[in-house]
Amino acid sequence: MTISVSSLQRLPKYLRVLKKLQENDVEYVSSTYIANELKLNSIQVRKDLAYVSSNDGKARIGFKVSELIDDIENFLDLNNIKDAIVVGAGSLGHALMNYKGFENNINIIMAFDNDHRKCDNKKVFHIDKLENLIKRMNIHIAIMTLPKENAQEVCDRLVKSGIRGIWNFSPVTLKVPETVKVRNEDLSSSLAVLLKQMNDK
Amino acid sequence: MTISVSSLQRLPKYLRVLKKLQENDVEYVSSTYIANELKLNSIQVRKDLAYVSSNDGKARIGFKVSELIDDIENFLDLNNIKDAIVVGAGSLGHALMNYKGFENNINIIMAFDNDHRKCDNKKVFHIDKLENLIKRMNIHIAIMTLPKENAQEVCDRLVKSGIRGIWNFSPVTLKVPETVKVRNEDLSSSLAVLLKQMNDK
Numbered sequence: 001m002t003i004s005v006s007s008l009q010r011l012p013k014y015l016r017v018l019k020k021l022q023e024n025d026v027e028y029v030s031s032t033y034i035a036n037e038l039k040l041n042s043i044q045v046r047k048d049l050a051y052v053s054s055n056d057g058k059a060r061i062g063f064k065v066s067e068l069i070d071d072i073e074n075f076l077d078l079n080n081i082k083d084a085i086v087v088g089a090g091s092l093g094h095a096l097m098n099y100k101g102f103e104n105n106i107n108i109i110m111a112f113d114n115d116h117r118k119c120d121n122k123k124v125f126h127i128d129k130l131e132n133l134i135k136r137m138n139i140h141i142a143i144m145t146l147p148k149e150n151a152q153e154v155c156d157r158l159v160k161s162g163i164r165g166i167w168n169f170s171p172v173t174l175k176v177p178e179t180v181k182v183r184n185e186d187l188s189s190s191l192a193v194l195l196k197q198m199n200d201k
Numbered sequence: 202m203t204i205s206v207s208s209l210q211r212l213p214k215y216l217r218v219l220k221k222l223q224e225n226d227v228e229y230v231s232s233t234y235i236a237n238e239l240k241l242n243s244i245q246v247r248k249d250l251a252y253v254s255s256n257d258g259k260a261r262i263g264f265k266v267s268e269l270i271d272d273i274e275n276f277l278d279l280n281n282i283k284d285a286i287v288v289g290a291g292s293l294g295h296a297l298m299n300y301k302g303f304e305n306n307i308n309i310i311m312a313f314d315n316d317h318r319k320c321d322n323k324k325v326f327h328i329d330k331l332e333n334l335i336k337r338m339n340i341h342i343a344i345m346t347l348p349k350e351n352a353q354e355v356c357d358r359l360v361k362s363g364i365r366g367i368w369n370f371s372p373v374t375l376k377v378p379e380t381v382k383v384r385n386e387d388l389s390s391s392l393a394v395l396l397k398q399m400n401d402k
Contacts, residue, residue: 002401003397005394008393008394008397009387009390009391009393009394010390011390011393012387012389012390012393013374013387013390016372016373037374038374039374075397076393076396076397077396077397077400078393082396090296090299091292091295091296091299091300092296092299092300094292094296095291095292095293095295095296095297096296096388098291098292098293099292099293099388100348101372101388101389102388102389102392105389105392105393105396106392106396140399141395141396141399164399165395165396165398165399166395167391167392167395171217171302172217173214173238173239173240181395181398181399183391183392183394183395183398185388185391186210186213186214187297187300187302187303187386188213188302188303188306189210189211189212189213189214190210190368190384190386191303191306191307191368191384192209192210192212192213192277192279192306193206193209193210193384194342194366194367194368194382194384195277195278195283195306195307195342195366196204196209196276196277196278197366197382197384198341198342198365198366198382199278200203
């Protein structure tokens with residue numbers, strides 16, 4: 001049995017709640033507390049936690065906060081920081097490079113762009129060097145923030161160079177071999193959902 | 202019966218495929234074609250389309266592309282562009298202001314920040330002016346890209362000023378009244394899913 005994507009997505013949220021408790025020196029927590037903080041169903045929370053932790057949350061006392069944190073971090077393989085690159089050094093690419101929330105997941109070591117003016121030779125390189133640097137630095141994760149026109153072509157080059165995971169912010173459905181994992185971050189779709197939900201009210 | 206969030210999220214993707222067909226002067230399309238392009242199940246695609254369109258995709262001929270586009274756009278209330286603001290003019294806030302993909306959904310007319318140096322009085326204003334400008338410009342949508350420390354406090358101010366929809370990129374679960382819709386864009390969670398899926402391979 002593998003964990004569902006929706007359960008997986010909830011784990012970092014639990015971690016956030018647990019770390020806040022830890023900062024406030026709280027030692028034990030109930031699944032109901034976590035569920036309330038995140039507006040989730042407590043049965044679902046209990047199930048997710050059972051999946052990643054053998055810490056079984058004794059009645060009345062609850063889960064030990066520090067153990068749950070360790071279990072989730074181990075499960076998500078956090079603190080084992082992986083190098084990543086950004087392809088497309090536009091404003092979204094730069095924003096992701098500067099984003100503070102990824103620090104215990106990935107380390108974005110460089111970006112690529114086809115515009116020579118954007119290449120500073122420190123962190124932003126011309127896309128001609130893509131294959132060479134990916135192989136040399138042994139990188140497996142790429143974040144794509146390219147216009148849709150070039151996305152598939154660059155994706156093919158990434159895959160050929162050894163990239164195994166692509167976080168895709170370009171509004172296209174990428175075609176990749178089965179061994180490569182793609183996660184699509186479709187910002188326009190997400191916005192459309194919010195707008196529709198506002199209308200339905 | 203209301204449409205599910207996952208169906209809603211697929212609609213902009215259908216639109217993308219349909220518009221590409223229209224550009225290439227293709228007049229009819231099957232749900233199987235759309236499903237293949239997006240790596241989805243064709244039964245699911247057919248169900249989603251039946252929900253938003255009375256265009257029922259005749260056997261052998263398929264759906265009329267132009268009609269499907271109209272139906273989805275009407276359903277999502279696209280082309281009725283709404284004004285929005287960004288709160289937090291850091292690099293992610295700026296990236297969203299410059300992002301080209303929202304143009305037929307929202308028009309980001311201004312941003313707010315508590316750092317005077319970021320305020321240019323053209324598009325970025327000091328957060329002291331938040332309530333005043335939201336009310337004066339009659340804005341209902343806010344995009345939050347604040348650090349987690351200030352997020353809830355600013356959220357309360359947005360709600361009091363009349364904001365009814367919040368697209369939240371801050372890593373916190375916001376507490377809002379039921380009349381306000383929130384959509385969380387939790388980039389770290391999303392990244393964690395990709396990394397886990399790469400590991401499981």
